[in-house]
Amino acid sequence: MVSEVLSRHYFLIFKNLFILVLQNFNKMRYEIPVQWFPSTLLIAKEHAILSSLECPNCGQKTLKIVGQEALPPTTQLPELIGGDRLFCKCENCGHSSVVEFIFRKPRPGEDAFKYLDQVYTSLLESCSSKQVPDYDIFINELLMIMEDVRINKPDMIEQILEKLLNDLILFSSEMEMTTNISIFNRFKLISYFVSILPEKEFEWILKRVPEKVHNFLQALRQRA
Numbered sequence: 001m002v003s004e005v006l007s008r009h010y011f012l013i014f015k016n017l018f019i020l021v022l023q024n025f026n027k028m029r030y031e032i033p034v035q036w037f038p039s040t041l042l043i044a045k046e047h048a049i050l051s052s053l054e055c056p057n058c059g060q061k062t063l064k065i066v067g068q069e070a071l072p073p074t075t076q077l078p079e080l081i082g083g084d085r086l087f088c089k090c091e092n093c094g095h096s097s098v099v100e101f102i103f104r105k106p107r108p109g110e111d112a113f114k115y116l117d118q119v120y121t122s123l124l125e126s127c128s129s130k131q132v133p134d135y136d137i138f139i140n141e142l143l144m145i146m147e148d149v150r151i152n153k154p155d156m157i158e159q160i161l162e163k164l165l166n167d168l169i170l171f172s173s174e175m176e177m178t179t180n181i182s183i184f185n186r187f188k189l190i191s192y193f194v195s196i197l198p199e200k201e202f203e204w205i206l207k208r209v210p211e212k213v214h215n216f217l218q219a220l221r222q223r224a
């Protein structure tokens, strides 16, 4: 009788512990192709995924990193770590969750530029969504990514410049037809970023943009 009560007692403790663990640590898992290692682009990709994730409890996209550990190496990559485990807390409701990123080899078609393009697009989206654009995050992350590319894959720089150029042209023409604040913010974010690029890269873009954008970029550069 006593042992029955005791075992039921322990069963309840374990059951409650199990529920508690489930509630507190909803684990989310994502694979990330590694183009080169170590890589700022890789970290930026983790941040991009994280900013798109909804809190499992309240549904807001407000997960913030409160801790981090490296995952052990896997057999398919020669790197010292096999991924990252991020401990996150929701800024809105306080819910804890764990997000794991597993590193793997890129598959055919997953080239570095496509990968960078996704990171850039998500960064641009999240930094332009509020009333005031988030210049600090956008510029700092993109500066780190550009430096990473200059060191590890310098032939890709022109592709990035082309992307920035196309976006400047696109958003400057869209601005004439919309009152959507995020379009204005996107144009401002990219312009500021371009205005602080090294001389050669800045000139590459400057000589290809329409006159109105040209004058705006030059004024920004003189102010920087």
Ligand SMILES: [Zn+2]
Residues within 6 Å of the ligand: 055, 056, 057, 058, 059, 060, 090, 091, 092, 093, 094, 095
């Ligand atoms: Zn939440």
